[in-house]
Amino acid sequence: MMEDKTTQDVEKFVRSVAEHKGWILNRDKDFIDHLVEGLRVNHNRYGFYQCPCRDSYGTREKDKDIMCPCVYAQADIDEFGQCFCGLYLSTGFYDDHDDIDGIPERRPEELYPE
Amino acid sequence: MFDYVDFQHNAGSNSDRDLKLFALSTCGFCKKAMAFLEENALAYDYVFVDLIDSEVKNRIKAEFEERFEKKMLFPTLIVDDEEFLVGFIKFYWQKLAA
Numbered sequence: 001m002m003e004d005k006t007t008q009d010v011e012k013f014v015r016s017v018a019e020h021k022g023w024i025l026n027r028d029k030d031f032i033d034h035l036v037e038g039l040r041v042n043h044n045r046y047g048f049y050q051c052p053c054r055d056s057y058g059t060r061e062k063d064k065d066i067m068c069p070c071v072y073a074q075a076d077i078d079e080f081g082q083c084f085c086g087l088y089l090s091t092g093f094y095d096d097h098d099d100i101d102g103i104p105e106r107r108p109e110e111l112y113p114e
Numbered sequence: 115m116f117d118y119v120d121f122q123h124n125a126g127s128n129s130d131r132d133l134k135l136f137a138l139s140t141c142g143f144c145k146k147a148m149a150f151l152e153e154n155a156l157a158y159d160y161v162f163v164d165l166i167d168s169e170v171k172n173r174i175k176a177e178f179e180e181r182f183e184k185k186m187l188f189p190t191l192i193v194d195d196e197e198f199l200v201g202f203i204k205f206y207w208q209k210l211a212a
Contacts, residue, residue, distance in 0.1 A: 031142045038140025052140035053188065055163070055175075086142055102143045102201030105187055112185045114172065 005043045010036045013049065014087065017069050023077060023088040026100065035087045039068060053085040057113050065111060072106040115181065115195045119174060120166075121159035124152065131210070133158035134192040136174065139165055143202040144189040150204065154211040163188070 005013075014036060018025050026032050038052025050056050051066040065071045073083040080103045081093025089100075116134060133151070137144035139162040151158050163171045178186040182198060191199045191207075199206055 031146070034145050035140075035142045038138075038142070041140055053138065053143065055138070055186075055188065101203045101205070104201070109185045114175070 002047055005040050007036060007040055010040045010043070010049075014039070014068075018088055021069065021074070021088070022091075023073075023083075024091050024094045026082075026086055026089055027094065028099070031086065035085055051085060054107070055113050062111075062113075066107065070107075076103060076106060115177065115192065116174060119161055119170065121161050123159050124148070124157065126152070126155040126157035128155050128211075129157035131156075132194050133210075134195075135160040136178075136186060136188060136190045136192075137162055138188045141188055147189040147191065147202040147207070150202070150207055151210075156210060158191075 014025060017023070035052055039049050042048075042050040042052055042056070046056065046058050046060075046063070048060055048063070049068040050058075050063050051068055051070050054066050056063050056066070060067075069088065070084065073088060076083050077088060077090050077093075081090045081097070082088070082100055082103060084103060084105065086100045086102070089097075121134065133156060135147065135151070135158050137147065137160055148160065161174075163174060175186045178184070178190070184200075187200050189200075189202055193199070193210070
């Protein structure tokens with residue numbers, strides 16, 4: 001049985017993703033803490049880091065495109081400076097924005113759960 | 115719409131419009147949306163769809179898609195059962211507070 005993730009595990013995970021991808025984490029600590037908690041909850045629900053901002057099938061096969069970091073994140077960061085959740089940012093966007101809004105969904109509608 | 119949903123209610127001094135918020139408990143922009151409604155004293159009903167029975171969740175999504183011909187994303191705010199805001203983009207949400 002898979003061991004539950006702790007908040008510290010998830011913080012380490014998101015920092016590692018950001019470092020590996022050359023992204024930067026949002027500076028809004030309350031916002032980040034909420035997303036980290038969402039990722040922790042989802043990991044312990046489904047067994048993988050499912051995007052906390054999208055509805056889920058709850059299966060690795062059908063949710064594979066929205067496992068954090070999702071397959072849409074780089075394109076969103078390139079176009080909008082942030083991923084769909086607002087967790088990961090480009091460095092330029094981070095420098096210029098104190099607050100962020102939502103962005104359009106890039107995931108095709110046909111991949112959404114019925 | 116959505117008469118079968120067990121909404122939570124958040125009181126506010128401005129209840130001019132019927133506001134129904136569909137959110138994920140795990141989502142950052144859902145949290146921002148709720149904070150915005152509360153900061154602007156807007157009364158609203160809400161439900162975290164990831165915390166309810168999946169059959170009810172699927173019924174909500176199906177009803178939304180039938181009515182508005184779009185997949186439901188989160189957060190979604192339905193205004194007076196007639197229009198909706200999707201995602202938290204403050205520029206659009208500020209019109210509710212005007």
